[in-house]
Amino acid sequence: MLIAELMKDAFLNRFDVAYLVAGDNDYKVAIDAIRECGLEQDIVIALPPYSKAKALVASAKQHFFYIQEKNFKDSQLPDVLDLTGYVGLPHLDRPPKWGGKK
Numbered sequence: 032m033l034i035a036e037l038m039k040d041a042f043l044n045r046f047d048v049a050y051l052v053a054g055d056n057d058y059k060v061a062i063d064a065i066r067e068c069g070l071e072q073d074i075v076i077a078l079p080p081y082s083k084a085k086a087l088v089a090s091a092k093q094h095f096f097y098i099q100e101k102n103f104k105d106s107q108l109p110d111v112l113d114l115t116g117y118v119g120l121p122h123l124d125r126p127p128k129w130g131g132k133k
Contacts, residue, residue, distance in 0.1 A: 033051075033058075034057070034058060034060070034061040037049060037051065037058075037061055037065075037074075038061050038064060038065060041065045041070050041072050041074075042065075042068070042070065044072075046072055047072060047073065048072065048073040048074075048075060049072060049073070049074045049075070050075050050076075050077055051074055051075070051076050051077070052076075052077045052079075052098075053076060053077075053078070053084070053087065054078055054079040054082040054084055055082075055084055055087070056084050056085075056086040056087045058076075058087055059084075059086045059087050059089075059090045062074055062087075062090045062091065063090050066090075073094055074091065074094060075091070075094045075095065075096070076088070076091045076094065076095040076096075077095070077096060077097075077098050078095060078096070078097050078098065079097075079098055079103055080097055080098060080099070080100040080103055081100075082097065107125075108125065109125075110124070110125045111123070111124055111125070112124075112125075
């Protein structure tokens with residue numbers, strides 16, 4: 032969904048600079064398609080610490096940076112997010128593989 036919105040907004044000239052926070056290579060296809068169509072918007076990629084998305088970095092050219100590990104950890108949601116009264120679910124739990132917020 033994010034890829035479709037990025038491409039749509041680029042084609043409709045809705046931004047000059049987009050910041051894409053991503054850590055996988057799936058977004059490379061969209062960025063390459065935008066470039067191949069001659070669109071000139073800048074797409075800056077903010078990568079999580081230790082991201083191995085080399086293809087994504089290559090498509091970004093010089094327009095990327097790594098989020099500092101402390102800032103990345105500080106921006107995480109809590110281990111349990113209380114959603115009572117919002118979306119019909121009592122809560123959402125952080126997946127165990129993500130680790131706990133410290």
